[in-house]
Amino acid sequence: MDFGSINPILLMASLMVAATPIVLAAIGELVVERAGVLNLGVEGMMIVGSVLGFVAAIHSESAWVGFLVAAVSGAGLALVFGLLTQYLLTNQVATGLALTLFGLGLAALLGQGYLGTKAPSFPDLHIPLLGDIPVIGPIVFQHDPMVYIGLAIVAGVWWFLNKTRGGLVLRAVGENHEAAHALGYHVIRTRLLAIMFGGAVAGLGGAYLSIVRVPTYAEGLTAGAGWIALAIVVFASWKPGRLVIGAYLFGGVTVLQLNLQAAGVAIPVEYLSMSPYIATILVLVIMSAGSAPGSLGKTFHASR
């Protein structure tokens, strides 16, 4: 065992990278759930985004094209979920599960030719001045652009939900769809837009895993990240600020256990690999008190 090999600065720095896919997927799902829809298909949208984004990045030799394609494909899959749940009034839990099962299969099918391929490089930013601050510089200001884009999306969602009329309508639709409908708001249109935003961001999160975090394609590389994102939304009590804290806590556990594995701790690798999932369960137990949006998971059918 050699704890000396763990560099605290590098550990803190990789924490932000490890948390980014969760931040992305969770902020999308947060918007969807604030609109009153429970989409359990996050894992499916993420993994399809990870594959299609990766494939697009390889062929275009540009990570940015990969991210774009991943966002579009995530939104496309989410649209299928949206049409089924909003127009054909299917059960949201079952449809979300279907999306995940379908997505896992689709990803395995599309990705077969790319196993072990390496992604095009996606260089880190070196922000002048800020990046040169000792200790804090390398931890916070020397990452790739997607880390900051993820945080910007969180800030944007906070601003949208709390400071704009559109955000107010979205929250009204999520809290009480009957009342929102009676006031003349378009429940279904609002929800469809929210669902597609959630899918696009989940796709981005998946692509971040395959293009930056791993960055080689392997089957099943999301390994439950989409489900953890769902748990982080509950942890955050549906508030964007707390979502970032939750995702970073999770990133911390992940990075720490990886570092402990590398340092050769006496605990077997398998038990260390369990720790992020067990941590998620503990977090869920502690944080189950938050109040969910009133219409979460309920089907809306406007009966004249």
Place this chain on the structure above:
Amino acid sequence: MITLEKRPQPSQVWSMASPLVAVLLTMIAGAGLFAALGQDPIEALAKIFWEPLFGEFSFFYRPQLLIKGAPLVLIAIGLSLGFRAGIWNIGAEGQYIIGALSGAAVALALYPSEARWLVFPLMVIAGAFGGFAWAMIPGILRVKFKTNEILVSLMLVYVAEQLLASMALGAMRNPDGQGFPGSRNMAQMDAATSWINQSAGMHWGVVAAFIAVIFAYVLLARHVLGFQIKLAGQAPRAAAFSGTNPARLILFCLGTSGALAGMAGMFEISGPSGIVSIDFNVGYGFTAIIVAFLGRLHPVGILLAAGLMALTYIGGDVAQSSLGLPGAAIQVFQGMLLFFLLAVDVLTNYRFRFGTKGVA
């Protein structure tokens, strides 16, 4: 203008017809998928749905239906109870693994005992209890702390997979295996094997699956608990007023589905699989979710749906070896089936109205 209108009562006809329509639509969409993969769609469909049943080697494939179908039935029956009551156990895959490990632990601990009358029943009990205990974690957390059972049960799948890897590489590794991962082969132990007739595909899991179907049928049709399960799903407020204890219902549904999934895992590991290995679980716990819905959450429906799903597994293998159709294509096919089923299901509870809306 097309609008949806709620039916006064769910349509009996569509309730029966929608799975069939969904299967048909999936076959059409699947044909498109296979064509996109560069296969002759008709030939691919024939390989998947015809070849295993009536083809040249059907004597080999037909027993496989029992082997692949039994765990699906066992798990789906348990899940259907919870799904009816709005209790979502989606971690059956984890309970399946833990059940298998518990059963295997008994078999390996008592090796080389010859006493089948002792070893095998103990394995069944251990397997059921292992799955039950694993499902009780989300159950108790839900009852005590209102924790979301969907997420907890799913997280426990990943934990169980790591535990399986640890057992296959560590504690349960075959001491005579020259360091290779994997346990002793339980299918070859007379005291522990779940096989009844291997060439016919008969093992005790198949027997248990049929018993579970009958048990679930009687429970739902004749027992007050079955009535409460249905009521809690359809009218939660009415259920509360009629004295249904929600905590007890949650624990019963999760516990039963966990025990059945655990037994499925135990029968699998001491028969068709034989050894504790890293890739022991192949996703029956997730496919069973599709089976439960496709079978309309009804015991007899589940039996038929499991047969169909088992057929797609076997047919997928046939198409993979003879046409080179990728294995993942079958996974996509199964996912599409659930989508189509849910979409067609709208016709059970609603009907389409064509023409202009009246003045509101």
